[in-house]
Amino acid sequence: MTLPTPPVLPGLPILGNLLEFQRDRKKLLMRGRQRFGGVFAVRLLTQPMAVLYGAEPARAFFEKTDTALRMDKAYKMLSASFGEVGFTAPPEVYRRQRSILHMPFKGSKMGGYFDIMQEEISLWLQSLGEQGEVELTQALGPVVQNVAAHAFMGREFRNRMGRDFWGHYLVLAKALDPVLPPNLPLPRFIQRDRARVKISAMIREIISERRTSDVQHPDMLNELIHARYDDGEPVSDDDIIHLIMALMFAGHETTWGQAVWTVAELLRHPQYLAKVQAEIDAHLPRDRALTYRDFANLPHLEWAVYETTRLHPSADIIMRYVEEDVEVGGYRIPAGWVVMLSNELNQLDEQVFTQPDVYDPLRFSPERAEDKAHRHSISGFGGGVHKCTGMNFANLEMSLIAAMLLRDYELTLLTPNPQVTYALGAVRPEAVRVAYRRRADSPLQANGGVC
Ligand code: HEM
Numbered sequence: 001m002t003l004p005t006p007p008v009l010p011g012l013p014i015l016g017n018l019l020e021f022q023r024d025r026k027k028l029l030m031r032g033r034q035r036f037g038g039v040f041a042v043r044l045l046t047q048p049m050a051v052l053y054g055a056e057p058a059r060a061f062f063e064k065t066d067t068a069l070r071m072d073k074a075y076k077m078l079s080a081s082f083g084e085v086g087f088t089a090p091p092e093v094y095r096r097q098r099s100i101l102h103m104p105f106k107g108s109k110m111g112g113y114f115d116i117m118q119e120e121i122s123l124w125l126q127s128l129g130e131q132g133e134v135e136l137t138q139a140l141g142p143v144v145q146n147v148a149a150h151a152f153m154g155r156e157f158r159n160r161m162g163r164d165f166w167g168h169y170l171v172l173a174k175a176l177d178p179v180l181p182p183n184l185p186l187p188r189f190i191q192r193d194r195a196r197v198k199i200s201a202m203i204r205e206i207i208s209e210r211r212t213s214d215v216q217h218p219d220m221l222n223e224l225i226h227a228r229y230d231d232g233e234p235v236s237d238d239d240i241i242h243l244i245m246a247l248m249f250a251g252h253e254t255t256w257g258q259a260v261w262t263v264a265e266l267l268r269h270p271q272y273l274a275k276v277q278a279e280i281d282a283h284l285p286r287d288r289a290l291t292y293r294d295f296a297n298l299p300h301l302e303w304a305v306y307e308t309t310r311l312h313p314s315a316d317i318i319m320r321y322v323e324e325d326v327e328v329g330g331y332r333i334p335a336g337w338v339v340m341l342s343n344e345l346n347q348l349d350e351q352v353f354t355q356p357d358v359y360d361p362l363r364f365s366p367e368r369a370e371d372k373a374h375r376h377s378i379s380g381f382g383g384g385v386h387k388c389t390g391m392n393f394a395n396l397e398m399s400l401i402a403a404m405l406l407r408d409y410e411l412t413l414l415t416p417n418p419q420v421t422y423a424l425g426a427v428r429p430e431a432v433r434v435a436y437r438r439r440a441d442s443p444l445q446a447n448g449g450v451c
Pocket residue numbers: 071086087101247248250251252254255256258313314315318319379380381382383385386387388389390391393394
């Protein structure tokens with residue numbers, strides 16, 4: 001017997017569910033969940049998209065990736081911005097490049113990245129001064145961009161490139177459209193192509209300088225320049241440029257929003273904040289620079305970061321193109337459809353999480369371990385073969401931003417209920433205003449310098 005295709009949420013003629021998808025995806029998908037349960041569909045223009053969440057659909061989504069389900073064909077908008085490389089390339093190219101893509105994130109590298117993060121966050125904190133007000137979404141953008149530029153391309157590039165570089169990135173982000181074919185002659189796609197050429201030229205210049213110098217730089221670019229594929233062939237300049245472009249994007253766009261949410265949610269929950277603050281005051285030294293090892297003792301902060309990923313995933317949906325018919329949850333999803341795992345629905349699953357809408361980081365404590373209900377209960381960093389390589393990097397950066405802010409400042413949230421923006425690219429909070437006053441015992445107070 002042929003299985004039915006998933007039921008489609010009613011929408012407008014021609015547009016289908018496009019407008020609501022762009023304006024408030026969560027609301028649209030919640031409605032689908034309420035009406036149909038674990039598998040249903042929306043239509044964006046002519047494209048039917050199956051929406052999945054829950055244990056079995058999530059398992060099928062990740063297990064069938066790179067066979068019946070194709071990642072590269074679902075993310076054409078990414079390859080239009082960064083080129084066909086790593087996760088935006090066909091599976092056989094991805095398999096060849098995978099070890100190179102994962103190489104910069106080995107555990108042994110984290111100590112070096114930690115020092116860079118600390119330096120960049122300190123520079124920002126010093127610029128804040130004794131007291132005042134700051135809008136966190138705007139303020140943390142440049143901090144995570146500087147961390148990415150410094151860690152991946154080196155200190156010199158971070159200092160030299162100026163804001164132009166990130167201006168071009170903004171143009172790329174604005175052209176990330178999951179619906180329209182990326183080669184349409186629209187002004188924002190034409191601007192994207194120009195921005196891509198400019199970014200490539202900036203990175204190519206640094207690569208050729210590095211290739212003619214004997215100096216070894218402690219950054220990701222250096223590693224890529226000296227890396228070889230498993231067959232012994234060196235990584236070409238074009239591949240390095242595309243990889244760096246993709247990593248710079250993946251490395252800042254998503255971390256940015258979740259870092260803001262991490263701080264905002266802590267300030268919205270004073271009881272839990274008190275636990276985190278006590279931990280920071282007890283374990284983070286004030287008389288010397290922090291070390292990576294200092295962060296081994298901050299479980300409450302760690303769970304706060306996990307809870308932020310659960311409630312506010314920057315990657316709210318992840319997608320695959322259906323290459324061959326697949327069966328999921330009693331439905332047949334035909335070739336030519338797109339299938340979308342909603343991280344928001346998945347991570348608010350009542351079968352898995354107690355009071356899923358409530359901010360409750362202790363659900364991650366070993367006593368409760370709600371996230372272990374099934375393998376993909378938490379999918380904010382993806383899963384399976386393409387699971388985020390930068391997850392530890394991002395978690396460390398978000399923890400460090402929150403920890404250094406709380407170590408050095410008393411903070412008051414002035415935006416009690418921050419709202420989410422469903423822009424193109426990653427999901428971020430709108431304005432989050434915070435008042436701050438430097439603590440009398442802040443190390444910034446004592447030496448006014450980097451610590
Ligand atoms: C809070 C921050 C982050 C979030 C929420 C996030 C989310 C994700 C998700 C959901 C995926 C899987 C996409 C899919 O299956 O369709 C992914 C993959 C990936 N992410 Fe992240 N990411 C974050 C930070 C980073 C950072 C800091 C880097 C690197 C610098 C990074 C690099 C990558 C790469 C290279 C992949 C593809 C891995 C592969 O295909 O093997 N991400 N990320």
